[in-house]
Amino acid sequence: MKLAILSRQPDSYSTMRLHLAALDRGHEVDVLDTLRFAIDLAGDGPDMAHRSQPIEDYDAIIPRIGASITYFGTAVVRQFEQMDIYTPNTANGIANSRDKLRAIQIMSRHEIGMPATAFARNRDDVLPAIERVGGAPVVIKLLEGTQGIGVILAPDTRVASAIIETLQSAKQNVLIQAFVEESRGRDVRALVVGDRVVGAMRRTASGDEFRSNVHRGGTVEAVELDEEYETTAVRAAQIMGLRVAGVDMLEGAEGPLVMEVNSSPGLEGIESATGLDIAGAVIDYVDNQVAFPELDVRQRLTVSTGYGVAELLVREDGTFVGQTIEESGLLERDISVLTLHRGAQVIPNPRRQRELEANDRLLCFGRLDEMRDMIPERRKRRTRVRPLPEDPVSGRPIDDEAEG
Numbered sequence: 001m002k003l004a005i006l007s008r009q010p011d012s013y014s015t016m017r018l019h020l021a022a023l024d025r026g027h028e029v030d031v032l033d034t035l036r037f038a039i040d041l042a043g044d045g046p047d048m049a050h051r052s053q054p055i056e057d058y059d060a061i062i063p064r065i066g067a068s069i070t071y072f073g074t075a076v077v078r079q080f081e082q083m084d085i086y087t088p089n090t091a092n093g094i095a096n097s098r099d100k101l102r103a104i105q106i107m108s109r110h111e112i113g114m115p116a117t118a119f120a121r122n123r124d125d126v127l128p129a130i131e132r133v134g135g136a137p138v139v140i141k142l143l144e145g146t147q148g149i150g151v152i153l154a155p156d157t158r159v160a161s162a163i164i165e166t167l168q169s170a171k172q173n174v175l176i177q178a179f180v181e182e183s184r185g186r187d188v189r190a191l192v193v194g195d196r197v198v199g200a201m202r203r204t205a206s207g208d209e210f211r212s213n214v215h216r217g218g219t220v221e222a223v224e225l226d227e228e229y230e231t232t233a234v235r236a237a238q239i240m241g242l243r244v245a246g247v248d249m250l251e252g253a254e255g256p257l258v259m260e261v262n263s264s265p266g267l268e269g270i271e272s273a274t275g276l277d278i279a280g281a282v283i284d285y286v287d288n289q290v291a292f293p294e295l296d297v298r299q300r301l302t303v304s305t306g307y308g309v310a311e312l313l314v315r316e317d318g319t320f321v322g323q324t325i326e327e328s329g330l331l332e333r334d335i336s337v338l339t340l341h342r343g344a345q346v347i348p349n350p351r352r353q354r355e356l357e358a359n360d361r362l363l364c365f366g367r368l369d370e371m372r373d374m375i376p377e378r379r380k381r382r383t384r385v386r387p388l389p390e391d392p393v394s395g396r397p398i399d400d401e402a403e404g
Contacts, residue, residue, distance in 0.1 A: 093241030190233035335366030
C-alpha cells in the first residue's frame with residue numbers, strides 16, 4: 001500500500017507512530033504538509049500537486065488536520081475523495097467534528113446520549129437557555145475551541161450570564177451545557193477504529209480543575225469499557241462520518257454522555273496508558289479498506305434521471321406494519337431497500353422476508369415519483385390574513401418616493 005499522512009507536524013508523536021507503524025508493515029509512506037497542496041480544478045479530472053509536483057498514485061491517506069487549517073485541510077481531503085483515494089475520515093466528517101454545535105445537532109437526531117445543551121444568541125434568551133439545561137452550574141463552551149480551551153465552568157446564573165454576554169460581545173458563539181456533577185472531573189476517551197474500540201482510557205482532572213485534559217495536569221489510566229460505552233462510541237464516530245476517532249464521554253448516572261468526537265485524536269496518551277499499538281491498528285484498518293473508497297452514495301445514485309434516495313417511515317397506522325419487504329410491494333414499484341433503521345439498530349441490505357414494524361425507517365433507492373406517493377404530505381399551517389389597519393404606517397413619516 002502506498003500511503004500519505006497529511007500532517008503539518010512530522011515530528012509529533014502521533015505522526016511519527018503512524019509513519020513507523022506503516023513502515024514496519026512494509027508499506028510505502030510519505031508525510032505531506034497539508035498546506036503545501038495546490039488543487040487543480042482546470043483539468044479533465046480531479047488532480048492535485050504537492051510542493052509544485054504532481055501527486056503520484058496513492059492508495060490511501062490518513063488526514064491529521066489541525067483545527068486552525070480546517071477549511072483548507074478539508075478541501076484537500078475532499079479532493080482526494082474525488083480522486084477515489086481512500087480516507088478513513090471524510091472531509092464532511094472532519095468538518096462536522098470541528099463545529100461543536102453541528103456535531104451535537106447531528107448526534108441528537110440519532111439518540112446519542114449527551115449532556116443537556118442549549119444555544120442562544122440574543123441576550124434575552126440566555127437566562128431561559130440556562131434554565132432549560134437544568135440551571136447553574138453550567139459549562140460554557142466556545143463552538144470551535146479545542147483541547148479544553150474556551151471551556152468555562154460558571155458556578156451560578158449571574159456569572160454564567162456575564163461570561164456569555166462578554167464572549168458574545170467579542171463575536172464568539174457559545175454553547176450552554178449542563179454540568180454533569182457525578183462525573184467528578186473524569187471522562188473516558190475511546191479510540192474507535194472502524195467498527196470497534198481498540199483502546200480506552202479514563203482521564204481525571206487535577207485538584208479543583210474540572211477539565212481532564214492531560215496537558216492541563218490530568219492523569220490517565222487504562223479502562224475496560226462495557227458494551228454500552230463501546231456501542232455508543234462506535235455509533236457516535238460512524239454517525240459523524242469518521243472511521244478513526246477519539247470519542248470523549250462523561251460517565252453519567254444513566255450511562256455514557258458524549259461530549260465530543262475528535263477527528264485527529266492524539267495517540268501518545270492512549271498508547272502510554274494502554275500499552276497497545278493503536279497506530280498499528282489504524283494502519284491495519286486502512287490497509288484492509290483501500291479497495292473501498294468513501295462514496296457519496298446519494299450523489300452517485302441520483303445521477304440516474306428520475307431515480308433517487310429517500311427515507312420512508314413505516315407509520316403505526318400504515319399498511320406496511322406486519323408485512324415483509326416482499327409483501328409490501330416495494331420491489332414491484334422499482335424501489336430497493338438499502339438499510340432498515342429500527343431504533344438504534346441498523347440493518348444493512350435487509351432480506352425480503354424481513355417483517356416491518358411500526359416506526360421503522362427505510363432508506364430506499366428507486367423511482368422518485370413512486371416514493372413521492374408514499375411520503376405523507378406535511379401538515380401546513382394556514383396563516384390568517386388580517387385586515388390592513390386604517391393607518392398602516394401610523395407614527396412613521398410618509399415617503400413619497402416610489403420604491404424600487
